[in-house]
Structure formats: structure tokens, C-alpha cells
Amino acid sequence: MNATAVWLLLLPLLAGSLGARDFYLSPTGAGQRDGSSWENAFESKKLGTVVNETLQPGDRLLLAGGTYSGTQLVIDRGGERGKPKIIEGVDHGQGLPIFNSQWSIEDPAKGATAIEFKAGVSEVTFKHLRLHGYAVGVYAAPVKTGTARTHLVFDDVDIEHCRHGFYLSDCDDLELQNCDLRRYSKHGFRFELGCNRVRLQGCVADCSAGDAEWEKKTELFPFGFLLNDAGAPNTAFVFTECIARNNLMPLQTTSYKNGDGFVVEENSANVVFERCRSLRNQDGGFDLKVRDVRLTDCVSSGNYRDYRIWTTATLTNCFAGWATTGLWCNGGPVEVRRSTFHQLKDEAVRTDKSATLPVTLSDCIISATDKPADQRVAGEVVLRETIVVSGADSDPQYIRPAAGWDGSGDAMNSQAFPAKGYQRSK
Numbered sequence: 001m002n003a004t005a006v007w008l009l010l011l012p013l014l015a016g017s018l019g020a021r022d023f024y025l026s027p028t029g030a031g032q033r034d035g036s037s038w039e040n041a042f043e044s045k046k047l048g049t050v051v052n053e054t055l056q057p058g059d060r061l062l063l064a065g066g067t068y069s070g071t072q073l074v075i076d077r078g079g080e081r082g083k084p085k086i087i088e089g090v091d092h093g094q095g096l097p098i099f100n101s102q103w104s105i106e107d108p109a110k111g112a113t114a115i116e117f118k119a120g121v122s123e124v125t126f127k128h129l130r131l132h133g134y135a136v137g138v139y140a141a142p143v144k145t146g147t148a149r150t151h152l153v154f155d156d157v158d159i160e161h162c163r164h165g166f167y168l169s170d171c172d173d174l175e176l177q178n179c180d181l182r183r184y185s186k187h188g189f190r191f192e193l194g195c196n197r198v199r200l201q202g203c204v205a206d207c208s209a210g211d212a213e214w215e216k217k218t219e220l221f222p223f224g225f226l227l228n229d230a231g232a233p234n235t236a237f238v239f240t241e242c243i244a245r246n247n248l249m250p251l252q253t254t255s256y257k258n259g260d261g262f263v264v265e266e267n268s269a270n271v272v273f274e275r276c277r278s279l280r281n282q283d284g285g286f287d288l289k290v291r292d293v294r295l296t297d298c299v300s301s302g303n304y305r306d307y308r309i310w311t312t313a314t315l316t317n318c319f320a321g322w323a324t325t326g327l328w329c330n331g332g333p334v335e336v337r338r339s340t341f342h343q344l345k346d347e348a349v350r351t352d353k354s355a356t357l358p359v360t361l362s363d364c365i366i367s368a369t370d371k372p373a374d375q376r377v378a379g380e381v382v383l384r385e386t387i388v389v390s391g392a393d394s395d396p397q398y399i400r401p402a403a404g405w406d407g408s409g410d411a412m413n414s415q416a417f418p419a420k421g422y423q424r425s426k
Contacts, residue, residue: 020083025050026064027097035061038092044068052076057083057123065094070101074116079123084151089128098130105217108163108185111135119146119170125153135163137181142193142231143170154179163187163219165205170194170232177201182209185218188244189225194232200225201240205261208246215248222247222259224281227290229265236270243407245279252282260284261303264293266310273298277407284308285323297424299407309334319412319422322403325350326369329379332357336364340412340421342401343368351379361386365414365421367396387420396421 023035029043035050041064042050051073055061057080079085089097103111114131117124117140131137137159140149148170158180159165165181168174169192181188181204188205191198205224208214224244227234244261252258259282264271266289275297278285285300289310299319300306306320311331320326321342327334330352336359341348348366349359353376360382366372367389373381389396396414405411413423 020058020060021056023050023054023059023061024064025061027066027068038064044071047071047073051085051087055085057085060086060088063087063089063097063129065089065091065096066098068097068099070112071099072101072112072114072116073099074118075121075124076118078121078149081123081151084123084125084153086125086127087129088126089130091128096128096130098132099134101133103133103135103162105161105183105185105214108135108219111163113137113139114159115139116141117149117152117171119143120149122150122152124151125155126157127155129157131157131159131162133161134159136167137162137165138168139164140168140171148172148194153177158182159184164190166190167192168195169230171198172196174198175201176203178203180204180206182206183211183214185222187223187226190223191227191234191237193228193230193234195227195234195237197236198234199238199240200242202242204243204245205247206243206245207259208248210246215246216251218249218259220249220252220258222249222282223263224261224278225263227264227268227271229267233267233269235268237264237268238272238274239276240274241276242273243277243279244281244285245277246281248280248282250282256283257304258283260287260308261300262286262288264288264290266290272296277301278303278306279406285320288313299422301405301407302403315339317422317424319407320344320348321405321412327359328352329359330354332359332379334359336361338363338421338423340364340396340414341366341369341372342398342412343403347371347374349381350374351376351381355379358382360384363420365389365396365417367398385420387417 025042031040035042113136114134153175247259261278261281268290273295277299280302285303285306287308305325305328306323307327315336318339326341326348356378358380362384364386397416400411
């Protein structure tokens with residue numbers, strides 16, 4: 001084989017190796033500021049140009065730790081299928097990079113957006129980034145013309161002090177993992193319309209972080225995770241090990257005070273919750289209007305109504321406790337299997353006026369609750385092989401029962417009835 005033939009064979013390999021490059025950027029830049037190394041890092045004011053123009057599909061932009069004041073990034077060019085543009089924060093001893101702005105809860109509707117995706121932008125990954133003080137952390141508007149966005153990934157993107165954390169429409173094959181949102185005034189994760197095949201893993205929406213003064217200033221209807229019904233449905237969502245907590249606004253003047261952990265509206269479809277927790281929210285821990293929703297190994301505690309089911313659902317190995325009502329149903333049928341209802345002020349299960357089909361509890365435990373069920377109209381509550389604890393003789397012997405339980409570990413496993421009710425490994 002001659003030299004020319006060898007060169008032609010090597011060209012595709014060389015092109016592939018040259019196609020993925022690392023670039024470097026810091027708050028103030030360094031050296032020649034050409035992005036070729038940390039010693040020659042781009043400066044922060046070049047961020048938009050670097051992401052949209054310099055980065056090619058498969059390239060990675062490394063962001064040095066430090067504060068990026070007033071940064072707003074609008075992305076109009078993404079990567080290619082299997083070759084995402086990657087924007088990744090790096091801690092060199094100063095912490096991870098922080099995009100910082102001046103939003104205030106005193107005037108929540110005013111403020112900047114940290115990261116915005118234009119229509120059709122796909123194949124972009126963000127890793128290890130902090131956003132602070134924006135009205136909206138990450139925004140993708142409804143697509144009126146053009147194509148939906150696909151394959152956006154957010155890994156360890158934390159947002160604090162904002163009105164909305166993620167506010168997304170028309171994003172398909174979307175992944176969010178280990179994203180923690182704290183101290184927002186309205187919504188943590190809001191999926192407005194047209195989002196399909198979405199996975200959330202290990203994400204946290206904590207509205208107030210337990211700060212009573214912050215809770216007095218939150219807006220009406222604070223929600224942790226919201227699948228809205230503003231237009232095209234949101235479909236095929238899987239929530240795994242996500243936590244919603246402290247979504248409260250105690251100063252609401254209406255007779256019914258709202259504020260929920262997880263909210264899924266009725267035009268959504270194919271929604272699954274796995275090992276999720278909803279703790280200390282104003283109203284519903286899980287407020288689910290979607291049909292055929294499935295919850296497995298979930299915990300809801302310290303809410304007004306732990307589970308609000310408006311149509312059909314299956315709950316397996318779930319826990320409800322320290323609330324007014326464990327499960328409220330306004331539809332049916334609902335199947336509840338091997339679950340525990342503990343220390344409910346009013347009742348374990350309540351069926352409301354539109355609940356015409358049964359709620360069936362199989363192999364469950366109801367404890368420290370005076371009323372197992374409050375049945376209205378035709379909404380029958382059926383207990384099958386379910387234990388209703390009425391005294392010390394049938395003590396479930398929970399391992400560490402306590403009203404402040406955060407849903408982790410095996411504290412509410414029953415030692416007396418290991419084949420009944422909620423059981424979770426350490």
C-alpha cells in the first residue's frame with residue numbers, strides 16, 4: 001500500500017480525533033485569552049460566542065470556579081446526535097462556577113434569565129454549575145415555528161434564589177440528574193408543554209429550605225415539580241429518587257391554601273414515580289390528575305393531604321403519614337398495595353364527590369388513625385388483608401417512628417408485620 005492510500009485511510013480517524021476539543025474559560029480570562037488552556041482561558045464576556053460559534057459538536061467548554069456576575073447565556077446552536085456540546089464546571093479550589101444576578105423575592109416577576117435555549121437547539125449538556133439570583137434559571141420557550149429541542153442534559157446544576165428554577169417547553173429526550181433547587185418563590189421544576197420522554201433522577205425542589213420568613217414571601221401556589229397543561233401534553237416522565245419539600249405560603253388569604261410537592265395536570269400521560277419523597281408541603285404531597293399514574297416505594301409525610309389522586313392510579317409500597325388525610329381520591333379506581341398509613345388526623349383514605357369507583361387497599365397497615373376511611377357518594381374504600389391497628393396488642397413495631405422523619409432509611413418498616421405495609425431497605 002502506497003503512502004497516499006495510507007493517508008486516505010487515516011483521514012477519517014484523524015478527523016474524528018480532531019473533532020472533539022476542550023476549551024477553557026474563567027471569569028477574568030488569562031494569558032492570550034484564546035481558550036486553548038487554563039493559562040490562556042477565554043474571559044467570561046465571550047461565553048455566548050464560545051458556546052454558539054467556537055464549540056463544534058462533541059467539543060467541551062470547561063468553566064473555572066468563581067463568580068460570573070450578570071451572566072446571561074442564550075444558546076442558538078447545539079451539537080449533533082451523539083456529539084453534544086458540553087459545558088462543564090471545574091473546581092480548582094474556589095468552588096464550582098456560579099452565575100450570579102440580582103433577582104429579589106421582594107419583586108419576584110423582575111429579573112434576568114441565566115440560560116435560555118432557542119427553538120431547535122439540541123444535544124447540549126451542562127455539568128457542575130451553580131445559578132444564583134435569577135428570575136428564571138433555565139428557560140426554553142414554547143416553539144411556535146421550528147423544531148422541538150432534543151437531548152438536553154443537566155447534571156448537578158443547582159439553582160438558588162429564583163422565581164422559577166427550570167421552566168421548559170418542547171424539550172424531548174430530556175435528562176435532569178442531581179439538580180438541587182432551593183429558595184424559589186414560585187416553582188422549582190416547571191414543564192410547561194410539549195416535553196416528552198423526560199427522566200429526573202435525584203433532583204430536589206426545596207422551596208424555603210425550612211426558612212419561615214421565606215415562606216411568608218413566596219407566591220401563590222408554590223410547587224416543587226409541575227407538569228402543566230398549557231397546551232401540548234407532557235408525556236413519558238419518570239421521576240426517580242426526587243424530593244419535593246417546604247412548598248408553603250402560609251399567608252394565603254383564600255379559604256383553601258395551596259402549595260404542592262409534585263403536580264401533574266390531566267393532559268399529561270405515562271407518568272411514573274420511583275422512590276420519591278414529598279415532605280411538609282402546604283397542600284398535596286403528590287397532586288396527580290394524570291390517568292394511570294404509578295407510584296412505587298414513595299413517601300409522603302407532613303402535608304395536608306399526602307396523595308391527591310384525581311383519576312386512576314397504582315401505589316405500591318408507599319407511605320403516608322403525619323398529615324390530615326393520607327390518600328384523597330376524586331376518581332378511581334385506585335389500587336394501593338403493601339403501603340402504610342400512619343398518624344393521620346382525619347382519615348387514612350377519603351373519597352370525594354366524583355369518586356365513583358373504589359379505592360382498594362391490599363396488604364396495607366393503618367395505624368394511629370381514628371378513621372380508616374371517609375366515603376362519600378359512591379367512592380367505596382375496600383380493605384383486603386389490611387391491618388387496622390386499634391391498640392397496643394397489634395402494635396406494628398415501627399423501627400423509629402417520628403413526626404420529623406424525612407423518608408430515608410427503614411424507620412417506618414413494621415417489624416410485627418413484615419409482609420404488610422411499607423418496607424424499605426436501609
